[in-house]
Amino acid sequence: MADTATGATLPQPSRGGWRILALLAPAYGWLLLTVFLPLCAMLVFSFLKTTPFGSRQPLVFTFKNYLAFVDRPYLVNVAWTSLQLGLWTTGLCAALGLPAAIALARATRGRTRQVLFLLTILPFWTNGLVRVFSWTMLLREGGLLDQAVHLVWPGAGSLSLLYSFPAVVIGLVHAYLPYMILTCYLSVVGIEDGLIDAARSLGARTPAVFTTVILPLCLPGLVSGAILIFVPVIGAFMEPRILGGRIGVTMGTVIEDQFTSAYNWPLGAALSFTMLAAVLVIFAAFSGVLRKRLAVA
Amino acid sequence: MVVRLDRRQFTQTMGAGLAATAWGLGPVRAADKTITVLNWQGYGTDEKFAVKKFQEMTGYEVKHDYYNAEPEMLTKLRTNPGAYDVAILNTARDSQAQAENLIDAIDLTKVPNAAGLADTFKTHPNITIDGKTYGVPWVWGMNALAVRRDKVTGVDSYNVFTDPAYVGRCALFDDAVTGIAMAALLTGQNINNPADMKKIGDTLKTFKKNVKLLWSSEDEWNKAFGGGAFDISVYWSGAVARSQKLHNLAVDFLIPKEGAIGWLDNLCLPATSTKKEQGLAFINYMIDPKFYVDWVTGSGAPASANSAAMNELPATDLNRQIHKPEYLSKIQFMGTLPDDRRQAYNDLWEEVKAYYAHS
């Protein structure tokens, strides 16, 4: 997570502690009751041999579920697929979202900007499942996308994207792109016009202005966006399942199976916590690098 | 005055307060004149005509809660004591539900329509535990092959999933029990207790080139088949009738020489129900031949466990064509699975799916 410290000092440090507590208590109290305590229960479950709920057997504790990657070597391939999905989706979202956010923040003003901004969020006020199903209409053989291509280029063959890796990536990028646009946008609007003019006056060309001024300043937005995208994509199961066909087996779908049809909560929970740990390690590794970069910027 | 609220009251009050500030709740459950049925969605009990008819008959409104997987149904029964009055279970799950005291034994003499039940079902080992009956057999069906009419001919074995002629043209049901059972049939094993799981896994893995997708719902199947995504698939017998009748799909059902996987669903009484009498009344109505005929003609249904009901259908009815009595001999029914075996099925199926996915 990006370090958000501005280092401002409190007017009344003696009361600062209580104030911080009062600000944090509602959010973390709420999360404690609805997420952390339930997840703690899940953490306990992940060390059980069988699902504690309704099992006739006595509770048996085991580490076996955390050895899943050893016991079930095929999971390594599944994890690799998930990682690839995460990287592709996050990368594409960054590549598309950042320029869009810059265009949104710098090239438009006032109401136009608000309207455009709203337009990017609007699609997300529809149900995700409906959107994914709509993608199947578009991507399937002889679907709307094929028909559109044939209008332009009648002789073209079928793209037949449905039930493939690209189809899953398209669905995921579509689902998560607004997060990137949003977080980048919030970073970009903070950049003063003067800063860019100053860089220009120092002789920086457009690409240089981008890499030396805009990019470092957008970094917090990019990082927040990447977290908001990469993390849930690793665990996503709806898009792979519906758009991926045979190849749509990811950590998300494996975990989902454990919680639905296979009724092996301990394994599903253990896989989730393993995944969470991996994600945390990745971000911890990156945050060191990022902090240095941010300090320079 | 000091008002003390415990946590439950507090959160409920808070929730209620929040809700009241806005413009009202969804339908609040009327205290008395309703019964709640736990079932798959769109599976007979929630047919509009049936709900209406039952209310006319008894004055009780029928509400529904749905599940999307069998373990989820059990979880819902466990975590909502008192919420359900009738539950529809695959009979393979009866012993598990009974062991957890989730369902009550049923006295079939209090269900008049049970007289017409076929004997094979009435005393089926799945529903009879310690000499007591824990469910009223309702409908049964088969999982076998559905093929695109005119395009696929001469198929008579599950080996079609390895036939080079159908590379990328096949679909499987994303269900561990069905998957393992099919391979068990193909390798000549007992579907409920296969001796050689490794052979089953290896057999399933040979399907890889032909399998284009794994479907998990009838709707998904219809849309994909309708969109031409595949030509051959494992499918439910009753669903084939619906696909033909409701969606005009050119699909035929066939039972390969290895046989079909049979299943039997039954109507159960949740142990915590407070309206068992009305529950039994609803169960009785569900196996009423008249209801069955209306269901079949209205939307399409699996085969009824009630011989009387089956006989009511015209001989030309699709459902009678598909569920021919002689097939019963070629069917192995899904039976009760011990926990560890069920888990072995699920683990193997997960491995097979990962194998299919990895390029």
Added chain:
Amino acid sequence: MSGVEVRAVSKRYGAASVLDAVDARFPEGRFTSLLGPSGSGKTTLLRIIGGFVAPDGGRVVIGGADVTAVPLWKRRIGMVFQSYALFPHMTVAQNVAYGLNRRGIRGAAARAEVGRALELVHLTGFDARRPKQLSGGQQQRVALARAIVTKPRVLLLDEPLSALDRRLRQNMQIELKRIQRESGLTTIFVTHDQEEALTLSDTVAILDRGRIVQEGAPADIYEHPRTSFAAAFLGDANFFRGTVRGEAIDTPAGPIRIAGALPAPGTAVTVAVRPEKMTLLSAGPDPAGNVIDATLREIIYAGAVSTFLLTGSDGAEIKVLSQNRDLAGPAPGARVRLAWAPAHTVLLAD
């Protein structure tokens, strides 16, 4: 309006001591500058006086009353921030009226006050603009108007001119001085720009590493710096080290005399001489006072004045500032003689 006093104020951030038992008085109606390099603690001192930061120890007294425990919003101070901190979502008039509204002055009365304040800063007619539509100097003046319109007891200025270009800064210095005179506010001004401090202030306080090292009128401090830090930080100075011997100080550059009394013979001392006090001697007899030999290394021409960089006979660098009265002069490389009056030799405490 009232004077400000800080007594033994200390502040630490973690292990670093920023202010170390600072005592200072800022007399009523006077313009005082806190001058020091960055990290000297001048901004922290200002923020403690304003109430933005609580001191770890010591007292802050405004108008005779101890305000150490009084929160910022009750201290009735006016603050102009380095960044101006204008509210971007409000117009100029709304910005200026903000403090009035907080003190319960609204409507026509507030409008009249705002009008007067804007007139004072020469921004009449800019009421409806937003900060983003103003130039840097205009924003600065709005910030000033906003700070003084409430008639605060003390006006605090945190390097308010540092973001402006040189020309604008000079204009603003004159404006600031005028406004302060007209309003008669007790003003504390933080800056690291010595010239600015000298131009504006009635009093200058020089801070070094959390302590006030010297305090006094600008001319007094400039002419009589007490330490080498004060001498070097406020203006330029040439330093000579030596030992007291008889009537003079024996330095490697030669004997140097001072106007006042000398310490006991044998004491090691440092003296400072301002560059503009020295003159380059043309040929002729030596004048009375101090005369040393040097070699001219470089001449930096700057229109009205030139800076001569020289090397003393001991190899030390010497700087001389001279008005360009004559066109002819020595060329780099020439050996020259430097002279100055003993009264211009400042004996330093360190």
Added chain:
Amino acid sequence: MIPLGRLTLALILVFLYAPVVVMIVMAFNESDLYALPLQPSLKWFTALAGNEKLIDASRNSVLIAVITAVLGTAIGTLAALALARHAFRGRSVLQLLLLPPIAIPWLITGTAMLVFFYWTGIGRGLHAMILGHVALAIPYVVLVVGTGLQGLRSDLEEAAMSLGSTPVHAFFAITLPLLAPSLIAAALFAFAVSLDQFVVSYFLATPGVSTLPVEIYTSIRKGFTPEINAVSTLLLGASVMLFLVFAVLTRMGEADERR
């Protein structure tokens, strides 16, 4: 850079709207299997009018989404203020703790909630769904508002306080209006997260009180008819109307226009 950005923006909008347009178009298509070519029909809207269940579910969805947006934004903003403005021990731990609700698949969180709420007696129902939805919205709000706070200088509040504002007044008079774009964005996201959330709702709904995503999810098995498209289209329209009313009432963007 900027013309290129505009082109990207235009293409992205096409990309974002493609499935939404498909969704709307299919709501007006006769075929129940979403078959082409298009045969215009209003039959799904007519069918919807008689489908009380779907309408009730939609109403519940909007209700929960509005409550989630309001509560989630308020609570999350407080936390964001603490995390962004103050350096204190354990801050990075608290920041990391925002990850699990996002990182752990909702399915697991939902299952965990179901079990925990069952054990503690919180139970299921509308109140439980609101508890769950707000919890899932909080991390998004904190991240969005936190990013916005980074662009906001803290000396503005100090300036206000030096002019006589108490910290609370300074927050409402200065910080809140300047933070408005972030707050609105956060609320829109919280609204979207809630409206789209089916897993948690699915586990926490009681028979008779469900939400639209739950109805959609459970209808997959039965058949995903264009009725779903019709109700989604209507809901989208209603949400847009709701937002427009809000935007007009708060005169959003006006201040922005002038600068």
